[in-house]
Amino acid sequence: MSYAFSPNLEEKFQWLCTRYPRRDAILLPLLHHVQEEHGWLSPEAIDYVAKRMELSPARIREVASFYSMFKLDKKGKYVLQICHNLSCYLAGSDELIKILEDKLSIKCGETTPDGLFTLERAECLASCSTAPMLQVNVWDYHECLNPEKVKRLVDDLKQERFADPSYEARVAKGGDM
Amino acid sequence: MTQKITPAHPLERRVILAGFDEPKSWTLPVYEKTNNGYVSARKAATMQPDDIIALVKESGLRGLGGAGFPAGMKWSFIPKNSPKPVYLVVNADEGEPGTFKDRQILEHLPHRLIEGMITAAMAINAKTAYIYIRGELRLARERTEQAVDEAYKAGYLGKNIFGSGRDLDITVHPGAGAYICGEETGLIESLEGDRGQPRLKPPFPAVSGVFGGPTIVNNVETLASVPGIVNNGAAWYMALGQNTPRAGGTKLLCVSGDVQRPGFYEIPVGTKLSVLLNEICGGPLPGRKFKACYPGGSSSPLLKADEFEVGLDFDSLAAAKSMAGSGAVIVMDDRRSIPEMAMRTARFYAHESCGQCVPCREGTRWVYSMMKRLCKGQGAVSDIDKLIDACGNMQGRTICVLADAMAMPVESMLKKFRSEFEAIARPDSEVEAIVPKVSGQMAMLMESIRARQMTK
Numbered sequence: 001m002s003y004a005f006s007p008n009l010e011e012k013f014q015w016l017c018t019r020y021p022r023r024d025a026i027l028l029p030l031l032h033h034v035q036e037e038h039g040w041l042s043p044e045a046i047d048y049v050a051k052r053m054e055l056s057p058a059r060i061r062e063v064a065s066f067y068s069m070f071k072l073d074k075k076g077k078y079v080l081q082i083c084h085n086l087s088c089y090l091a092g093s094d095e096l097i098k099i100l101e102d103k104l105s106i107k108c109g110e111t112t113p114d115g116l117f118t119l120e121r122a123e124c125l126a127s128c129s130t131a132p133m134l135q136v137n138v139w140d141y142h143e144c145l146n147p148e149k150v151k152r153l154v155d156d157l158k159q160e161r162f163a164d165p166s167y168e169a170r171v172a173k174g175g176d177m
Numbered sequence: 178m179t180q181k182i183t184p185a186h187p188l189e190r191r192v193i194l195a196g197f198d199e200p201k202s203w204t205l206p207v208y209e210k211t212n213n214g215y216v217s218a219r220k221a222a223t224m225q226p227d228d229i230i231a232l233v234k235e236s237g238l239r240g241l242g243g244a245g246f247p248a249g250m251k252w253s254f255i256p257k258n259s260p261k262p263v264y265l266v267v268n269a270d271e272g273e274p275g276t277f278k279d280r281q282i283l284e285h286l287p288h289r290l291i292e293g294m295i296t297a298a299m300a301i302n303a304k305t306a307y308i309y310i311r312g313e314l315r316l317a318r319e320r321t322e323q324a325v326d327e328a329y330k331a332g333y334l335g336k337n338i339f340g341s342g343r344d345l346d347i348t349v350h351p352g353a354g355a356y357i358c359g360e361e362t363g364l365i366e367s368l369e370g371d372r373g374q375p376r377l378k379p380p381f382p383a384v385s386g387v388f389g390g391p392t393i394v395n396n397v398e399t400l401a402s403v404p405g406i407v408n409n410g411a412a413w414y415m416a417l418g419q420n421t422p423r424a425g426g427t428k429l430l431c432v433s434g435d436v437q438r439p440g441f442y443e444i445p446v447g448t449k450l451s452v453l454l455n456e457i458c459g460g461p462l463p464g465r466k467f468k469a470c471y472p473g474g475s476s477s478p479l480l481k482a483d484e485f486e487v488g489l490d491f492d493s494l495a496a497a498k499s500m501a502g503s504g505a506v507i508v509m510d511d512r513r514s515i516p517e518m519a520m521r522t523a524r525f526y527a528h529e530s531c532g533q534c535v536p537c538r539e540g541t542r543w544v545y546s547m548m549k550r551l552c553k554g555q556g557a558v559s560d561i562d563k564l565i566d567a568c569g570n571m572q573g574r575t576i577c578v579l580a581d582a583m584a585m586p587v588e589s590m591l592k593k594f595r596s597e598f599e600a601i602a603r604p605d606s607e608v609e610a611i612v613p614k615v616s617g618q619m620a621m622l623m624e625s626i627r628a629r630q631m632t633k
Binding site for chain 2: 016019020021022023024025026027028029031032062063066067068069070084085086087089090091123124125126127128131135137139140
């Protein structure tokens with residue numbers, strides 16, 4: 001499957017190139033845009049980015065693999081990352097991890113057979129006074145969790161009752177902006 | 178969902194967070210109407226760079242990201258009339274476990290940061306600035322990007338700002354999930370589109386930083402403190418401090434863990450830790466007693482409950498053999514197991530080590546494995562001294578301080594709560610019988626430590 005920037009992404013790419021004195025510097029923001037549009041950083045997407053940036057694909061992979069937010073493997077539609085760091089642990093994240101593992105019948109690091117959920121542990125995500133917390137697909141934060149809320153979240157996601165977390169969508173709804 | 182907005186506690190003093198509870202405080206019209214918005218930036222545009230630096234030096238403002246380096250002094254390191262472009266970089270890669278203060282500023286008062294950035298850029302003659310925001314903090318990034326757009330449209334950024342004849346461009350740059358990018362040279366590498374592995378110093382960023390130009394990297398909270406200093410003067414800022422002759426101003430504290438009211442509080446520098454926990458945060462949970470806390474993020478050595486009468490300022494905490502760090506207070510009560518906390522602390526740093534330096538890459542993993550073994554009830558009594566020794570040998574031997582950041586708190590736990598570790602450890606003979614196999618690498622490490630202990 002070949003990959004190319006959409007017109008919208010092409011525009012973002014051109015804009016990014018004007019903001020830095022060296023083109024290499026656009027790599028992180030560009031990979032975020034590609035991942036958001038394409039779902040993950042597939043080998044095709046990496047080859048294409050490399051070509052456009054006149055860098056080797058190995059260089060792109062070298063950088064992307066350093067950062068936890070970039071997905072170099074295809075994961076579930078919903079990646080649930082639950083924080084297991086100090087403050088969340090004190091607030092009971094171990095229990096929630098167990099509940100999620102039981103409810104989804106997978107262990108942390110695995111994906112459900114239907115490809116809907118991937119469950120992962122995450123390090124501190126700066127929500128320590130609203131612990132325990134988890135994030136869905138990298139930046140949709142769910143805070144002040146308890147067993148009921150976690151179970152409800154999984155049920156909602158299963159039934160596609162998932163609010164689009166994009167900024168535009170939330171503004172359009174007149175939500176918390 | 179963001180933090181609940183509550184009115185300030187009587188013992189709080191909101192300077193950085195002034196106007197925090199206004200509806201839509203993050204928009205330019207609200208910020209300008211209620212917050213003396215951009216008054217300080219206008220004033221700074223008419224000041225000479227040396228005067229701004231002198232003012233900030235006099236105020237005693239220190240880097241509030243963790244290191245506590247005097248901000249005015251840092252700015253003064255930028256060479257005058259540099260032939261290369263000078264850059265200002267904001268470190269908003271907030272990742273220290275327990276810390277969530279910069280997120281609040283970015284989500285609720287991004288214009289205060291931009292205002293501080295304009296002043297700093299005037300002081301160091303930077304025409305280009307970047308805000309490096311932790312990738313996961315999406316709402317913070319969206320609101321900051323929106324604020325930058327608003328400032329451009331109002332003519333506060335771009336060419337000839339406030340008619341001063343000076344230019345400033347700001348770009349918001351997302352990180353992508355790596356704790357080490359909070360280290361300033363790691364951040365610079367990452368901003369250049371590379372793996373965020375810290376650089377050897379010297380040269381310091383003020384001489385050669387991002388894109389080879391002289392660079393100042395400041396934390397969000399530090400820059401957000403600048404508008405208050407420009408508006409009200411250095412003496413006013415210094416006088417905000419309490420019980421401390423050498424430090425002034427306010428500090429954002431993030432409290433989490435076992436207290437009645439976790440949250441973030443802006444308090445005068447020097448306020449006692451016991452006042453913060455017992456009065457502002459409402460004390461321990463019902464029927465519980467405090468056991469210990471990290472006073473400045475997970476990198477800071479633990480303080481026991483009987484050490485809580487310490488002032489929350491850089492010097493007092495250093496005297497108590499801990500550190501002010503990022504201002505994240507993680508509280509544990511009498512239910513908690515210290516070995517368990519030590520294991521989790523070590524696990525975090527083992528996960529986040531960038532892998533450049535051997536003492537850090539191997540040391541963090543090794544300490545984590547040993548802690549895990551202890552917590553499983555399979556550790557030996559002699560492990561405790563080996564761990565203390567390993568922690569001591571990791572400090573000061575690496576390019577950046579990530580190794581120290583693990584070794585310091587873990588060492589403090591081993592020393593201050595030794596009996597808890599002893600209680601879960603087994604006699605050495607028993608352990609050798611149940612854990613006969615260790616990996617080759619681990620065996621070599623253990624052997625080398627044993628050999629060194631014999632020569633002592």
